[in-house]
Amino acid sequence: MTEQARELAEVFLAGEDEKAMETVLGYLEDHSHDELYHDLLTPAMYLIGDWWQENLISVADEHLATAICDFVVSAAELKRQPKNGVHRKVMVLGPEGEDHYIGLKMVSSLFKDHGWQVQYMGPNLPLDAALESARRWQPDVIAMSAALAYRLPSLKAYSKAFRQLEFKPAIILGGRAVAAADISKIRIEGTLVVKDLPQLKNWLQTGKEAENDFDISI
Ligand code: B12
Structure with a gap:
């Protein structure tokens, strides 16, 4: 778990969708989409799950965090370069x-x-x-x-x-x-x-x- 993932989890929980977006777009400047998903967003959401399980946050907090994560995943999609089809x-x-x-x-x-x-x-x-x-x-x-x-x-x-x-x-x-x-x-x-x-x-x-x-x- 990196400090950046922890910080992003806190941004999600604070409901700061624009800050979350900025973080993600900044990250994509020097990382790939799969690094964004595996190294940043997944650990952030797993941390949200741990805090939820430990009753440190409520189900409403978890829903808010998930909605913002969902939003940034969709937004990150728009930044993807189209690739040639492999017909699969x-x-x-x-x-x-x-x-x-x-x-x-x-x-x-x-x-x-x-x-x-x-x-x-x-x-x-x-x-x-x-x-x-x-x-x-x-x-x-x-x-x-x-x-x-x-x-x-x-x-x-x-x-x-x-x-x-x-x-x-x-x-x-x-x-x-x-x-x-x-x-x-x-x-x-x-x-x-x-x-x-x-x-x-x-x-x-x-x-x-x-x-x-x-x-x-x-
Ligand atoms: C958000 C969330 C929810 C949301 C989901 C909404 C949504 N839009 O997805 C809601 C509120 C609906 C929910 C409900 C429940 N949840 Co929930 N949830 C979570 C939470 C906090 C985050 C999930 C998430 O988005 N993770 C991030 C994603 C990216 O991770 P991922 O799914 O693992 O995917 C990664 C890999 O696994 C892989 N991957 C995933 N799928 C696939 C498929 C293929 C083909 C491949 C190759 C790879 C791959 O790639 C992804 C990228 O890294 C997790 C915590 C956690 N550790 O995940 C708990 C968690 C999974 N939930 C949990 C529980 C208990 C529940 C409920 C039973 C709660 C309840 N009492 O109602 C219900 C069950 C709902 C149901 N019927 O499915 C527990 C499970 C505990 C356990 N022992 O299994 C967790 C771990 C929370 C916790 N720590 O207690 N949940």
């Missing part, structure tokens, strides 16, 4: 019941940075709707996230259902709960488990995944 498509979503979505937005941004076409479907997407949409758009990859351990069985159920589609999309699973999980309990064939944004970036650039995972090919 990814659908990004959270399963039914999952409300956390800031991480999913960052994942969408990283795919876009690498020239992918992205359909960001947000969190809490029922399986039937996700399947119907996937059948229509036929993504190469479906990326899903879970922040809470009790959501992991849903990720596995969704993965199985997606893998039964005729075009067999590759599945990438991530999120706080996934990073902490016993991977053997959640992965099925054709599924890649990714612990964080640097691992995802490595996969996007090299097609190689960390040693702990199955191969997926697209």
Whole structure:
């Protein structure tokens, strides 16, 4: 946890959206978007979570901080340089019941940075709707996230259902709960488990995944 992340968490909690924006734009002058997400915004939000858990801040404070974080992630998107298309498509979503979505937005941004076409479907997407949409758009990859351990069985159920589609999309699973999980309990064939944004970036650039995972090919 850097001092800068702690300071940004305090700016979020003070509701200072313009100052948050200035900090983020300043950071982007000499850092990449994925550094912004992984090294600054994620630790700031994890700290907000710790303070919330310790009752040092209220649920209203956490909501305010999350709204400002959401705003700066969207605003940072506007500062991204468009990349040449790689003709790959990814659908990004959270399963039914999952409300956390800031991480999913960052994942969408990283795919876009690498020239992918992205359909960001947000969190809490029922399986039937996700399947119907996937059948229509036929993504190469479906990326899903879970922040809470009790959501992991849903990720596995969704993965199985997606893998039964005729075009067999590759599945990438991530999120706080996934990073902490016993991977053997959640992965099925054709599924890649990714612990964080640097691992995802490595996969996007090299097609190689960390040693702990199955191969997926697209
Ligand atoms: C904001 C927040 C909320 C908001 C979410 C709103 C939103 N717009 O997302 C709201 C208020 C809805 C919420 C609700 C709840 N929350 Co909450 N929440 C948080 C908080 C403070 C921040 C989440 C966040 O944005 N983090 C920042 C993002 C960027 O981090 P991330 O999601 O981990 O994503 C990163 C990586 O994991 C990865 N990644 C994420 N997804 C994917 C996907 C792929 C494919 C890949 C490759 C990578 C990847 O990349 C991201 C960038 O680094 C966290 C604290 C924390 N440690 O995260 C608690 C936290 C996750 N919540 C928690 C809890 C308990 C809950 C509730 C159960 C509370 C309640 N009693 O109602 C509910 C459950 C809601 C639900 N049904 O899902 C706990 C979970 C504790 C536990 N033991 O699991 C935490 C840890 C807080 C805490 N310390 O107690 N929450």
